[in-house]
Amino acid sequence: MCQVEEEYHGPLLREELPSVSRQCVKCKEASAAVVIRAGDAYCRGCFKDYFIHKFRAVLGKNRLIFPEEKVLLAVSGGPSSCSMLSQVQEGLSQNAHKKLRFLPGIVYIDEGGAVGQSAEHRRRTVEELRAVFRATGLPFLMVPLEQVLDLPSSAVLSAPGASEQEAGAYKAAVDHFLLSDGSSGVTAGQQQETPPPEVQEAHTHSLQRLLGSAGTLTAREELLSILRQHLLVHTARSAGYSKLMLGDSCTRLAVKLLSSISLGRGAQLAHDTGFSDSRYGDTILVRPMRDYSAKEIAYYNRMFSVPSVFTAGLDTKTADKSSIQHLTESFVIKLQADFPSTVSTIYRTSEKLQSCKGSASAGGDRCLLCVCALDTAAENASAFSATLISEQLSQKKSPGESRQAPASQCCSIVGGELCGNGARGCCSSAKAPPLRSLLCYSCQLTIKDMASEEVLPQYILSEAERRLRRSQLREEIRGFLLEGEADEG
Amino acid sequence: MPVLCSSCGDKRAVLKRPKTGHSLCKACFFWAFEEEVHQTIVTANLFKHGEIVGIAASGGKDSTVLAHVMKLLNERFNYGLELMLLSVDEGISGYRDDSLETVKRNQQQYELPLKIVSYEELYGWTMDAIVKQVGRKNNCTFCGVFRRQALDRGALMLKVDKICTGHNADDIAETVVMNVLRGDIARLRRCTAISTASEGDGVVPRCKPLKYAYEKEIVLYAYFKKLDYFSTECIYSPNAYRGHARTFLKDLESVRPSSIMDIIHSGENLSVRDGVKMPVQGTCQRCGYISSQSLCKSCVLLEGLNRGLPKLGIGKHHRLHDKILIQQPFTEKEERKLKTVHF
Numbered sequence: 001m002c003q004v005e006e007e008y009h010g011p012l013l014r015e016e017l018p019s020v021s022r023q024c025v026k027c028k029e030a031s032a033a034v035v036i037r038a039g040d041a042y043c044r045g046c047f048k049d050y051f052i053h054k055f056r057a058v059l060g061k062n063r064l065i066f067p068e069e070k071v072l073l074a075v076s077g078g079p080s081s082c083s084m085l086s087q088v089q090e091g092l093s094q095n096a097h098k099k100l101r102f103l104p105g106i107v108y109i110d111e112g113g114a115v116g117q118s119a120e121h122r123r124r125t126v127e128e129l130r131a132v133f134r135a136t137g138l139p140f141l142m143v144p145l146e147q148v149l150d151l152p153s154s155a156v157l158s159a160p161g162a163s164e165q166e167a168g169a170y171k172a173a174v175d176h177f178l179l180s181d182g183s184s185g186v187t188a189g190q191q192q193e194t195p196p197p198e199v200q201e202a203h204t205h206s207l208q209r210l211l212g213s214a215g216t217l218t219a220r221e222e223l224l225s226i227l228r229q230h231l232l233v234h235t236a237r238s239a240g241y242s243k244l245m246l247g248d249s250c251t252r253l254a255v256k257l258l259s260s261i262s263l264g265r266g267a268q269l270a271h272d273t274g275f276s277d278s279r280y281g282d283t284i285l286v287r288p289m290r291d292y293s294a295k296e297i298a299y300y301n302r303m304f305s306v307p308s309v310f311t312a313g314l315d316t317k318t319a320d321k322s323s324i325q326h327l328t329e330s331f332v333i334k335l336q337a338d339f340p341s342t343v344s345t346i347y348r349t350s351e352k353l354q355s356c357k358g359s360a361s362a363g364g365d366r367c368l369l370c371v372c373a374l375d376t377a378a379e380n381a382s383a384f385s386a387t388l389i390s391e392q393l394s395q396k397k398s399p400g401e402s403r404q405a406p407a408s409q410c411c412s413i414v415g416g417e418l419c420g421n422g423a424r425g426c427c428s429s430a431k432a433p434p435l436r437s438l439l440c441y442s443c444q445l446t447i448k449d450m451a452s453e454e455v456l457p458q459y460i461l462s463e464a465e466r467r468l469r470r471s472q473l474r475e476e477i478r479g480f481l482l483e484g485e486a487d488e489g
Numbered sequence: 490m491p492v493l494c495s496s497c498g499d500k501r502a503v504l505k506r507p508k509t510g511h512s513l514c515k516a517c518f519f520w521a522f523e524e525e526v527h528q529t530i531v532t533a534n535l536f537k538h539g540e541i542v543g544i545a546a547s548g549g550k551d552s553t554v555l556a557h558v559m560k561l562l563n564e565r566f567n568y569g570l571e572l573m574l575l576s577v578d579e580g581i582s583g584y585r586d587d588s589l590e591t592v593k594r595n596q597q598q599y600e601l602p603l604k605i606v607s608y609e610e611l612y613g614w615t616m617d618a619i620v621k622q623v624g625r626k627n628n629c630t631f632c633g634v635f636r637r638q639a640l641d642r643g644a645l646m647l648k649v650d651k652i653c654t655g656h657n658a659d660d661i662a663e664t665v666v667m668n669v670l671r672g673d674i675a676r677l678r679r680c681t682a683i684s685t686a687s688e689g690d691g692v693v694p695r696c697k698p699l700k701y702a703y704e705k706e707i708v709l710y711a712y713f714k715k716l717d718y719f720s721t722e723c724i725y726s727p728n729a730y731r732g733h734a735r736t737f738l739k740d741l742e743s744v745r746p747s748s749i750m751d752i753i754h755s756g757e758n759l760s761v762r763d764g765v766k767m768p769v770q771g772t773c774q775r776c777g778y779i780s781s782q783s784l785c786k787s788c789v790l791l792e793g794l795n796r797g798l799p800k801l802g803i804g805k806h807h808r809l810h811d812k813i814l815i816q817q818p819f820t821e822k823e824e825r826k827l828k829t830v831h832f
Contacts, residue, residue, distance in 0.1 A: 218745060258669060262741055262748050266755025270762075324744055331737045335670070345672035352674045354762040375758050381533035381683060383754040386701035387747070389528050393521040394511035396498055441754055445747065 026050075034299050038340065044303060051292075051300050055087040058288050059100075062275050063170040065243060065286070067101035067177035072241035074232055075108050077129055081247030082308035083297045084289050088245075089136055101177060102243075106133050106140035107235055113204040114145055114211055114224055115312055122199075125309060132307050141235060146203035148231045149210075153463040155234045158281040158371055210455045217323035219449035221314050222263070222442075226369050227457075236283045244285050251294040251332075253287070254346035259328035264442040267375035270355040279371045293343060367440035368464055369447075374440050384441065438467055496521065504713075507705040507746055515713055522710050526698055527562050533683050535696045536651065538569040543649035543693075545640055546574045546595060546603075548588030550711050551655030553595060553718040555699055559653070560599050573647055574599075577639045578607035579632055580615025581723065588719040595717065606643040608635055612787075614794055620725060623799040629729045630803060631794075634786045638778060644693040656697040659704040659738060662752040666734040675767050681756035692779055703749060784810045 022032045024043035032041030042050060059065060073088060075081040091100035108129055112122035126142055133140040214220040236244045248256070253273045260272050271277045277285035289297070301308060315326040336342045355373065365374045378385040435453055436444050447453060454461070474481075491501045494514035502512035506521075513521065529535075536542060544559060546552040556574065563570050576592045579585050589605065596603040609615050612635060620628045644652050661681060668677040679685075684696035699707065711718055726732065741748040761767075772778065773785035780786070786802065789810070793801030801809065 216745070258666070261665065261669060261755040262752055264751035264754045267758035267760070269755075269759065321740055321744055324741060324748070327737075327740055327744060331733075331740075335733060342670060346669060349669055349672045349674060349677070352762055352765045354760055375754075381529065382757055383701065383750050385532070386525065386529065387750050390506075390509050390521070390525060390701075393524055394496055394506060394509045394513060394517075396496055442751070445745075445751065 034303070036296060036299075047300070048304065051296065052087065052090055054291050055084075055288060056091065056098075056100075058275070058291055064276055064284065065102050066170065066173045069102045069243060070241045071102045071104050071243040071245055071286075072232075072236045072239070073104055073106050073245045073247075075106055075129075075133075075247065077108065077125070077309040077311050078247070079297050079301050079306075079308045080249045080252065080289050080292070080294070082132070082306055083292075083301055084245065084247040085136065086304075086306045087288075089138075101174075104138055104245075105239065105241060106136070106138055107232065108133070108140070108142050109228055109231060110142060110144045110199075111224070111228070111311070111313075112144075113199065113207050115314060116208070117312070119199075125311060128309050132309070141239065143231065143235055144199045145227065145231065146199050146207050148227045149203060149206055149457045151230060151234050151457065151459045153459045153466070154237075155230045155459055156368060156371060156463050158279060158366060159237075160281050206455075210457070213451045213455045214446070215449045215451065217315060217318065218263075218325065219446045221323055221325050222446045223450075224314060226443075226446075229370075233280050233283050233285075242283060244283055246285055246287050247289050248287050249289050249292050249294050249297055250347050251336075251343050253290050253350065254343045255325075255329045255332050257346055257350045258332060259325045260442075262324050262328060264445060265440075268355060268370065268372040268440070268442075269350065270353045271372055273350040274353075279366075290347070367443050368435070368438040368460065368467065369443040370440060372440060376439075376441055376444070434468070435464055437471075438464055504709055507709075507742075508703050508750075510746065519710070519714070522702070522706060523558060523562060523565075525701065526558050527566060529683075529701055530562070530568075530698050533696075535653075535684060535698060536568055536570055539571075540569075540650040541571045541573065541648065543573050543575040543644050543647055543652045544601075545652055545654045546576050546592050547655075548576070548591035548595070548719040549655070550707055550716075550718045550720060551657055551699065551704075553591070553716050554707050554711050555653065555655040556595060556599055556601070557714070557716055559698070560601070572601050573649060574601050574603040575640065575643050575647060575649070575652065576603065576605045577636050577643065578605055578609075579636065580608050580617055581725070582617060584721060584724050585616075587721070591717060591719040598717065602647075604643055604647050606639050606646070608639065611635075611639055611642060612791055614791075616725070619794060619799075622794060622797070625725060625728050627800075627803045628725055629731070631790055632725075634790060638785075638787050640695075641693055641778075649693060652693050652695040653698055654695060655699055657699045657702050657704050657707055658749050658753060661697070661700060661756070662749045663731065663734045663738050665752050665756040666737060667731055670730075670734065674761060674765060677756070677759060678761055681753055701750070701753075782810060 022041045024030050024032050024046050025039070025041055026046040027043065030043035030045065033044045034047055035041045036047075065071060073081070073085055075085055085106065088100065088104050092104075094100070108126075110122060110126060112125065117125075130140075130142065211220050211223060214223055232244060236242075257269060257273045260266075260269055265272060271279050273290075275287055275290060277287075279285075300306065315323055318326060320330045321327050332342060332346070366372065367374055376384060378388060435447060439447060492512045494500050494502045494517050495511045496513055496517040500514035500516070503515055504518060505512050506518065542559070544552065544556050546556055556572075559570075559572055562568065563572060574592065574596055576589060578589060592603065592605075595601075607615075616628070616632055619631050623631065640652060664680045665677065668674075668680060683700050685694050710716075738749070738752075741752075745751075768781035770779055770781055771783075773780040773788055774783050775788045776785060778785045778787070784792075790802040793799050
């Protein structure tokens with residue numbers, strides 16, 4: 001080393017230094033702009049292709065959306081749904097043979113009243129989003145959540161959907177469309193400038209009272225999402241849309257899976273987190289963004305300037321343990337930081353599930369609120385029956401008690417069934433109808449947290465009454481019905 | 490003003506039930522707790538008259554309460570069972586040897602025969618030695634897999650018809666959460682079952698009579714009945730992945746106390762799509778124990794330990810099973826991956 005003539009005769013061992021600037025792993029030419037997972041660094045162009053390709057792939061793989069079908073995009077203003085909107089626009093602007101073939105519309109549900117925003121704030125948010133939607137050229141609807149109080153009973157009913165499609169139907173429909181030259185295109189839905197519907201203060205107060213009657217934030221969030229879903233489906237139905245696209249990302253769905261399990265929704269997991277949700281029959285809910293992690297969406301939105309508007313939710317800025325949903329979200333995000341494969345593993349679990357094929361027929365035994373099949377058959381040796389037994393054993397059983405107390409007791413003990421003949425009198429004289437018998441396990445927990453059932457919107461209460469009357473009737477004529485009778489609900 | 494018991498209405502309430510929130514006096518709580526376990530046993534048909542039942546006893550609160558309640562219910566309701574205590578010594582100094590003293594005391598208190606099997610005699614390795622080789626991260630895998638086989642071997646030695654373990658509702662809920670986090674769909678389907686399948690020889694069926702009992706209620710029961718139990722955590726447990734699921738569960742319980750039962754309800758009502766690949770039950774080609782691969786997990790783990798390749802068994806290694814079976818040595822690259830790194 002310290003020689004006069006520094007000459008190295010032997011072969012030099014050059015060490016591979018890790019370089020800071022990496023090449024894109026796909027095209028290997030341009031320098032990487034974003035690292036998605038540990039090994040994958042992409043350049044701008046390849047990232048954009050990858051992102052767009054995933055959207056088309058998920059739609060193409062699940063052949064659910066037929067050409068010329070009207071699809072409603074539910075946009076909340078958040079990054080995932082705005083990204084979904086931009087992907088749909090991207091797909092519509094392609095050259096003819098790769099173009100997306102369905103007819104989209106946009107709907108935005110203004111939940112400011114539920115969260116306690118001022119009217120001024122709500123108007124500003126609506127205006128911002130209006131500008132974004134106008135720029136897309138698609139027909140759009142701005143619906144305030146207060147309209148949920150005026151829904152008809154059909155909102156909680158599952159209508160018979162399109163007849164079962166055989167495997168070849170999709171291909172046949174596509175071929176037919178291509179042959180007929182598909183010139184109708186997307187301009188079919190003209191943009192209408194409907195003035196923003198006026199929201200009455202009284203309605204906002206009713207809505208807030210409804211949500212406020214839920215004692216815990218968990219119940220409040222569940223109630224809000226149920227109402228939102230009813231309103232979305234009703235809007236889609238009345239405007240003639242047969243599919244509804246929701247913008248849930250992979251991260252959000254992983255959190256939803258775990259929190260659904262914690263809420264007791266194991267039987268309905270496939271509906272809540274799967275690609276397609278056919279519980280409403282005629283309107284199918286679709287989740288095309290379920291392959292994208294929140295990180296990818298955030299990168300894309302930033303790099304390609306996708307506009308989005310932030311709206312606060314019920315659990316914004318609350319403590320970690322304020323509600324089950326919020327707790328689960330912070331748990332999964334924290335775990336993801338230490339174990340980067342957590343979200344994708346949970347997501348893959350959700351792909352392997354299906355909804356419980358209970359004895360529920362099409363119209364028959366569905367939950368009043370979430371319209372999924374009931375899972376409250378208290379079989380022997382199940383968690384549900386164990387809970388009922390515990391309730392029973394911890395309370396006084398005295399026949400000499402006044403009529404009122406056993407009324408509420410027997411309805412909760414008997415659980416899934418109505419009380420027998422002798423007690424029918426007590427049920428009708430009780431303060432509230434035994435709503436619990438019409439609900440699935442987790443909706444029962446939500447209602448249990450509510451101070452009073454009477455603040456529920458009229459459409460739910462009248463549907464409940466109708467179902468109770470019908471099941472009473474069924475009880476009366478039970479001896480004369482033959483087994484296997486299809487019940488149209 | 491003192492709160493009255495909500496069940497009998499006479500005596501003053503001394504505790505609030507974590508499960509339902511009702512305030513109960515001591516006698517009513519004991520009665521409710523025991524009655525619930527009885528209902529679980531009866532509705533799930535866990536035992537048949539005249540069976541010999543081994544109670545897996547570790548000296549901790551769950552197994553102590555289980556032994557106590559099983560003996561009590563056996564006499565009260567005439568199950569006609571012959572009860573025995575079965576204990577496993579993993580060889581963790583400072584933890585297991587203390588808890589085994591508790592089991593020996595239990596044996597005298599309940600007058601039940603006791604058998605202790607140890608890892609040392611079954612496998613030739615204690616947990617302390619294993620941790621020295623493996624490190625502190627993946628050692629729970631070794632302990633759990635070895636213990637399962639140890640219990641079965643001990644049960645065969647004692648000639649029992651069934652084993653019952655002290656798994657409580659919190660354990661089952663934790664397992665459901667952990668299987669979701671790990672993406673193990675096969676286990677997710679099975680883990681909420683109250684008893685395991687009973688076919689196959691060399692396999693003793695197991696059941697969990699305390700499946701619907703909250704951990705907090707078990708502690709309350711043990712406390713008020715002044716039962717003798719050992720209450721320290723395993724010294725190797727802080728680094729376990731299960732700890733994450735446990736913290737999550739504890740937080741959930743503080744938000745909504747019924748969450749634990751809700752998770753079990755979800756687990757019971759899960760249904761898996763048709764066409765998902767599930768493991769098929771076969772037998773290990775070396776020791777004859779049940780296994781879904783050609784070699785059972787404990788044979789693979791033992792092989793790894795004996796050869797100084799502790800990571801054999803952690804992670805995917807199906808391709809190496811054939812090599813192990815025919816005693817072929819591994820290539821250098823494979824060996825390097827299987828050794829742990831010591832700093």
